[in-house]
Amino acid sequence: MKYNFLGQTGLKVSELCFGVLPMGPLQTNVDVREGGDIILEAMNNGINFFDTAQMYRTYPHLRHALENYHNDVIITSKSTAADYAEMEAAIQEALKELKRDYIDIFLLHAARVEGNPIEKRPGAWECLMDYKQKGYLRAIGASTHAISAVQALTAVPEVDVIFTLINKASLGIIGGNADEMKKAIEDAAAAGKALYSMKLLGGGSLLDQIQDAIAYGRAIPQLAAHAVGMVRMQELALNLRIFNDEPVSKEDLTGLKSGKTWALMASLCSGCGQCIKTCPSFALEMKDGKPAVDESKCLLCGYCAADCPEFAIRVK
Ligand code: SF4
């Protein structure tokens, strides 16, 4: 496993970052012990970088692995907290749930925000700065799918880390294509920002070309790591082979498909439209009073399901 310094944070992360989102209740809802064992196996195989979020509800999976692992790891969490008090509660929840004295990286969770997410949630950002100052966080920044947000965050001196979306097919990138996002990444790195990527596989859409899709991201030198979601030992083994530059056989690729689908329980849906406002990929629109999904845009992230007050959406 290759390890890279994450910008100027002083953190040295494995190039393969374990994305914990898909094993949580927003997606496959893997049992805590089973999911934790997969995370532990990743730790035992050299992955030291884990990406989660308050919204993902995967702290128990991570904690299970941490309780059985005795070396240090680097954890990112993030929150959609709107103000200081909400962000303070989110940080304290992460510290308590993960049983840690500090969180390595904490981000404004700002997937679909265009422009500067800090300007939209100044209190939440002030809290991140205060908690970094007090030593509870080592690095702070934001996660985004938008080129304009990467550009805006580049200009903020206090931003350490930008976690951004890129893939070879430009799936889910807000405000342009992969080449334009790559340029924004280069500019951000030149300004001293640490960057790592999400969704190289487009939420599963590029699984049939997994090696090329991962190679595309690894060839961008400004990206220190790539968060890849994993819910099965087979996926972990395959991703370890790819990132360790080991040969991949046809058998390794057999049965590799996301199998995830987006589904609406129409009888539960009140037609409130909240999911449409939440979707970072603009994949939902109202049809006959209910949301309909454009499968060519949906990255199966599950954020709409998390925000539905009626629990009417399933992403599984
Ligand atoms: S948020 Fe839930 S209840 Fe509201 S429109 Fe979407 S699916 Fe229906």
Ligand code: SF4
């Ligand atoms: S429709 Fe839902 S699952 Fe699909 S990209 Fe939008 S928020 Fe994510």
